Amino acid sequence: MLFRERYEHDLRLIRGTQAWVVAGLAGAFLIALPFLFKGYIIYNVSLFLVYALVALSLSVLVGLTGQVSLGHAGFLAAGAYAQGALVDAGLHFLLALPLTVLIVALLGIVIGLPALRLEGPYLAIATLGFGLAIQQILNNWRFVGASTGMFMWRPEFFGIDFNSDRNYYFLVLVIAGLATWMLFNLERSHIGRAFRATRDADLAAQMSGIGLARYKTLAFIISAGVAGLAGALFGPLVGYITPESFNLLLSIKFLLMTIVGGLGFLPGALLGAGFITGLDAYLASFRNWSQLVFGVVVIAIMMLEPAGLYGRWLKIKRFWKSWPL
Amino acid sequence: MTTFADFLQVLVSGLSVGSVYALVALGLVLLYRTTRILNFAHGDIGVVGTFIAYTLLRQLNLPFGVSFLLALVAAAIIGGLIYLILVRPAKNQSELGLLILTLGLALALGGLDALLFGTDNKVVPTLVTDSIIRVGGAALSVVSLVTAAFGVILMVALWALLTFTKLGVAMRAVAQREDVAEAMGLPVKKVLVATWAASAILATAAALLFAPTTLLNPTMMLDPLSKGFVAAVIGGMNSLPGAVLGGYLLGVLELLVGIYVSLEFKASFAFLAVVLVLVFRPHGLLGRPDVKRV
Numbered sequence A: 001m002l003f004r005e006r007y008e009h010d011l012r013l014i015r016g017t018q019a020w021v022v023a024g025l026a027g028a029f030l031i032a033l034p035f036l037f038k039g040y041i042i043y044n045v046s047l048f049l050v051y052a053l054v055a056l057s058l059s060v061l062v063g064l065t066g067q068v069s070l071g072h073a074g075f076l077a078a079g080a081y082a083q084g085a086l087v088d089a090g091l092h093f094l095l096a097l098p099l100t101v102l103i104v105a106l107l108g109i110v111i112g113l114p115a116l117r118l119e120g121p122y123l124a125i126a127t128l129g130f131g132l133a134i135q136q137i138l139n140n141w142r143f144v145g146a147s148t149g150m151f152m153w154r155p156e157f158f159g160i161d162f163n164s165d166r167n168y169y170f171l172v173l174v175i176a177g178l179a180t181w182m183l184f185n186l187e188r189s190h191i192g193r194a195f196r197a198t199r200d201a202d203l204a205a206q207m208s209g210i211g212l213a214r215y216k217t218l219a220f221i222i223s224a225g226v227a228g229l230a231g232a233l234f235g236p237l238v239g240y241i242t243p244e245s246f247n248l249l250l251s252i253k254f255l256l257m258t259i260v261g262g263l264g265f266l267p268g269a270l271l272g273a274g275f276i277t278g279l280d281a282y283l284a285s286f287r288n289w290s291q292l293v294f295g296v297v298v299i300a301i302m303m304l305e306p307a308g309l310y311g312r313w314l315k316i317k318r319f320w321k322s323w324p325l
Numbered sequence B: 001m002t003t004f005a006d007f008l009q010v011l012v013s014g015l016s017v018g019s020v021y022a023l024v025a026l027g028l029v030l031l032y033r034t035t036r037i038l039n040f041a042h043g044d045i046g047v048v049g050t051f052i053a054y055t056l057l058r059q060l061n062l063p064f065g066v067s068f069l070l071a072l073v074a075a076a077i078i079g080g081l082i083y084l085i086l087v088r089p090a091k092n093q094s095e096l097g098l099l100i101l102t103l104g105l106a107l108a109l110g111g112l113d114a115l116l117f118g119t120d121n122k123v124v125p126t127l128v129t130d131s132i133i134r135v136g137g138a139a140l141s142v143v144s145l146v147t148a149a150f151g152v153i154l155m156v157a158l159w160a161l162l163t164f165t166k167l168g169v170a171m172r173a174v175a176q177r178e179d180v181a182e183a184m185g186l187p188v189k190k191v192l193v194a195t196w197a198a199s200a201i202l203a204t205a206a207a208l209l210f211a212p213t214t215l216l217n218p219t220m221m222l223d224p225l226s227k228g229f230v231a232a233v234i235g236g237m238n239s240l241p242g243a244v245l246g247g248y249l250l251g252v253l254e255l256l257v258g259i260y261v262s263l264e265f266k267a268s269f270a271f272l273a274v275v276l277v278l279v280f281r282p283h284g285l286l287g288r289p290d291v292k293r294v
Helices: A007-011 A016-036 A039-064 A072-088 A095-115 A120-140 A166-186 A192-202 A200-207 A212-238 A248-261 A264-304 A308-322 B001-034 B042-058 B064-087 B097-115 B141-165 B166-176 B178-183 B190-210 B221-234 B240-260 B263-280
Strands: B131-134 B138-141
Touching: A007 B240, A016 A039, A016 A166, A039 A072, A039 A120, A039 A166, A039 A212, A039 A248, A039 A264, A072 A120, A072 A248, A095 A120, A095 A212, A095 B263, A120 A248, A120 B221, A166 A192, A166 A212, A166 A264, A166 B240, A192 A200, A192 A212, A200 A212, A200 B064, A248 A264, A248 A308, A248 B097, A248 B166, A264 A308, A264 B097, A264 B138, B001 B138, B001 B141, B001 B166, B001 B190, B001 B221, B001 B240, B042 B064, B042 B097, B042 B190, B064 B097, B064 B190, B097 B131, B131 B141, B131 B221, B138 B141, B141 B166, B141 B190, B141 B240, B166 B190, B178 B221, B190 B221, B221 B263, B240 B263
Parallel strands: none
Antiparallel strands: B131 B138
């Protein structure tokens, strides 16, 4: 489906046969993957799933609502540490998970409320400050191990031991899949439309009866909650977390994922997360050259394609379908 | 020792750190109010300039002043080239897209530094040999005083450039309304190149002043850059006096917090301060809100 011609098209979760094929193939591949590849690749794809969740959450905030965040590693850190502390306190993994999401969503309110009055560079620097402040606080908080960090154990329930990379991969896949489904549904609901209206013209949205304060804060709450969920999965995946794992560079990479993938498109965030995580893993073998190449790739994408990878894909599709027009 | 002497000592070292923050913030604000770009490559441009000065000083054995001046010239050229080669032809001209472009540039320049010069720490000599002078019981470091003085001199020079020269007036005109400036016959492209060059000079000057107190390495400017951003935002992103005020305020307050509250809290103070200031003044202390046409 090239253009959305009717309101019903806009309501569909997956639009057109092609999208069904892509979604089906991607799903089948993700399920078959642990049986086809070795541990190293399974680990990296699990990491991609976690990062994709953060990229999606950031896409809701930046792409749909138009509020920039340069501190999303802070929410990821909060999620990882909250989950770790709750599990250490004796809570079951599955019980700690929703509690973690709740805690980080509350943190989202704390950041979202002052963010209401901020825009542009002020919001960017305030969120950047938030990310760095979280890192500093964790660095000095003895209860969570200060700068030495803390161990996080993988759970064991329903008779399944999630210590193996393959089993944990499936746990991440199920939870990340559910959260992704929820966010895609959110985008096509009235809330998603309110977000987009806020982004495109906040005054006009307000005059149409959309409570700006409510929806802007809601975007922060949802974004923080999903990033927190990603953090809760991230911790046990890597096994050992320190405040240094959630540095500014990680926040920057999350923002890169959403923008390189295509700002304002949720599938773009998935694409961007795959691209950046893959590039990172690939460049690890380049050693000294990796940072330079990474920077050059980012510059090239920004210089050549304003709509990102997903935007380029849409353009190619449009070109073939409407050729020779 | 009297409390006044203590206070004087803190004030001078605070102002010395603050002048580095203020210089970084000035460069950021100068660029932002003209081009609407939040330049995350600012620190790395400064580091490149400092590496050039270091190379001239150590490899070619040029005298101190000459190599610093040449480094500033090189920085100006690099700044202008960044605008002409990367920023102007970029297809993504949105505020966020350009921000990401500078992030990519920061990574690329940092990677380039690490490749060319290595990641080890290098000692950059100070302009004067450090000694302590005593004023009314306070021990003041000469380097701190000189750093503060140089910061002030550069700021005055920028103020003079913007107020008294044709180029400065044109810069302010472009900052106010780019399209109208172009319609009035101003060479906007040249002015923007000059703005990038001036901003790069400020970045390098800040890095050169900062380098002796830490050591020279590719990530040296990470902390001053984030503090410079905070200072710029506290002062107001479109106000040059605000950037100076923010820089000095942050430099002094940070030291006071480190001494009287807790040393651990010192590092995160700046980021809590920025949130606090923005809650009450969403456009900084001296910044003015952009008037939006509906």
